[in-house]
Amino acid sequence: MLVPTIIALATLIRADELPPSCSRPVYCNSDLLHYVQTSRIFTDSKTFVDLHLQKDENTTLADFNELLEKTNRNPSKEQIKKFVDDHFQSGNELEMWKPTDHNDNPPFLAEIRDKTLRKFAQDINSIWPTLGRKVKPIVFEKPDLYSFIPISNGFIIPGGRFSEIYYWDAYWIVEGLLICGMEDTARGMIENLIQLLKKLGHIPNGSRIYYEQRSQPPLLSAMVSLYIQRTKDLAFLKANSEVLQYELEYWLETQTITFEKDGKSYTLLQYRAPSAGPRPESYHEDYTLAQQFESEERQQEFYMDIKSAAESGWDFSSRWFIGPNGENNGNLSTIHTTKIIPVDLNSIFANALQNIAYFQGLLGNRREAAHWAYLANQWRTTIEDVLWDDEDGIWYDYNWDYPNAWPPLVSITVNALRTLGTREAKQMAFDVAQKWVRACLKGFTDNKQMFEKYDVEQPGRIGGGGEYTVQAGFGWSNGVVLEMIKNYAYKMTATANPELSDESISEVELSVESVEAN
Template identity: 40%
Template structure:
């Protein structure tokens, strides 16, 4: 087994040279190298690693750790750190009292105010998708959601480009839609569903600009960070930009754009294959597959206190830094956090956050996404007449497909499962990720048999009943109520897209009927929340229609970019047939009305 330790040093250094008004330097993958050492999360001492950051975050003067690292510096970093050193010395080297610390922060930093409201030029009040929606309530809802694009639309102020050393935010050239709530910057995998929603609302020019922002950051850093903040430079997120371009191409038929950006997609793909692959054995055969792995030193700056306090469970600095790598790797998954990444001493998922072992889990979804990315790039290169590149990516896609089939597919269970390289075993727990190969079509078996197997698996897990009725107000992320936000009873929009669109793509009648039922239940829950609270949530509670999900490190967020995008996807596919209906109490959704039965099942599962 090979474990490679990636350190992104020059990436961060080159970004910060712009603080001296030098031009940005576009990086190539050659700037990445292996090292036995660990670098901090980013080169900024205030935003990523310093005594000042440590003291402020542990003081709890801000309930949310992200608040401090999103602030703007009023003075240079060196001036602020020198002033803080003097303040601390006046207290004999001790941390100043909270009132003094708050005063100091207010004197030398201020709220970022990095964004300005922006009106997308191609916004239209009545997008064409609304003409395909039969239910009058859903039609009005879609018009309301369309207006939310204007509410979420932002551009980064030019001052951020001119003075990047004053901000944690990273400048991007075009307008974009923020996810919502505490998330006021461009994020990676969220953007896929935001782009799809924009395209369905006839905003192809805006969608292209958003994709170009992602590609701009890929050119700048050699990969797309988790989000457009310097403290996210230690990690990425699920690699969705190739699929964003595919969505744009499908909507516009603009292959010239594909040709323009394909070399950047190339470099992003190579980041994953060169820095996130690991070789392991199963049944005596060697496989090389992708994992999430984000090596850097110290706690996540935006969740500093939470990580630091969890790390106190460990005795040595090496153990603590190992934990920090695993927690950052967990954030790279997009599922931050879930029992999916827990490996206890007996090899189960029934642990706590200190049991996180993300880099030792080979994820179904990541490898499936890389498979469809490689296949897409192969198809485009073939269309361009570049045979060598087309064959290269076809070979990569084939190898990943075979590995997914041989390592992850369980015919006895009817689904795909993450592989635990720590214990050399399949992780036989329910997660929606077990169904992602349906969405990416990462299988080489007949669609009829795969659809039948997966439907059987969903019945075995009580997601659906023997008569194919639906049990929840959305498919739960897992069946284990761990208190983590990517577990039961929470349901997340992108995961609904994976399972519902995956079933639909099998083109098997029964699977498509189940997909429509699941989509209708999800739409009804989202609509209920919007109708009653005028809000769209980041995540939902499957046991309470229209209610936000809970758990995790921060309060429930509203907005919400990817939620709206998934709603538009489902309305585009089924808007002519789905209806708001009687809140799930008809024959197709009868078990939604039987809360006692669901509660008994929950007690059994947990």
């Protein structure tokens, strides 16, 4: 379908005008990285950049340059593999960590009416300790030997190949932890992100140095809002209110674009990760795709677009594929992320502005609260003016990647419908949530695992496509299912004809159910 989007004018990009993906050449910008990743000694490009050095970086690079000289810059695959085996090592940066506030039977389970869903929620709660990790002391002592950016608190990883903290994944993980009563672990997750923000000036895509030049949807203030609403911890809020504002200033200073529509000037955000070369963690894939473009400038534009799509968290979606007539089809070769102003990013940012206003109000800073509330209203007005389609009655960017469904997007859709407040929208929200939970339950029953994404055509089936195998674990999937079960604990069922556990239904829940039925 044709998707109305705001398209910026194309510009030629030169590699020497852009910074590398990070400040560590071994992991981001070196002959060593290029030769290792293009030799395919590892089937997954992420494997190499997650290894840690056995010698310092300068020595390692010098040793590799010596190998290049000896082989006339044409080392064999076996020679490259031996070099990596001699100079790098896997593991040794993280250790298993069980959150001290984990409870096998958190109180919210008693609210769940359906016995099957109650057991499903309990099983998901039991996954948290298996995903718990903590950084070993050696990483703090010798950070230059690792691609992992050390963070102080124990944390929950997404799962599968992702052994680090990720920015926007963390929102649904934090929500799931709070539902399970794990306030300390949730606060630790947020504090880790704040540490990254203070260290780099923004929160990176993930806690690896090779993500240094790109972020992800700015959901930090939303996580803090969840935490504050649950705990009323105003001391934590007061200690971190300034740094929360700093993150929004980063987006305003680096990710805005000003353009004209209908003779009026507007400013909104876009995803933009301006750094040279392929993504280090997907180097071979990006480099291979870029070879179809003849000019270096077009190759660099492609690298920026693909990194910007990774910054969006939608890596990858057909929403970024723009054909010659504006249609959303094609493949990664037609990716044009930096030419689009996405509605989701700007909506998240408007909410972030509103959250800062809310925080300042809680702290008694009325003038500051009014300032941020004004900015939030202004941003929402711009979204309305630019991205709302009167004829279709929606804000565009929507409808991609069929038949895959991603848990965060299902969560956003359900909560958006609930927020509309109409009877029809509330019922639709419940219907979507119940179908999603039932599908995930089937997948869990069949596979004893939660997955990163699912296929909507066959309930419970793992999603497909993408540039790597769909991962199990999975942090955000756990959080989204827990969110939906908790929100509809009094009426959601595992099947159309469930066996209910009546002893768990409180008078309050029965009363609420009766009101909604009427």
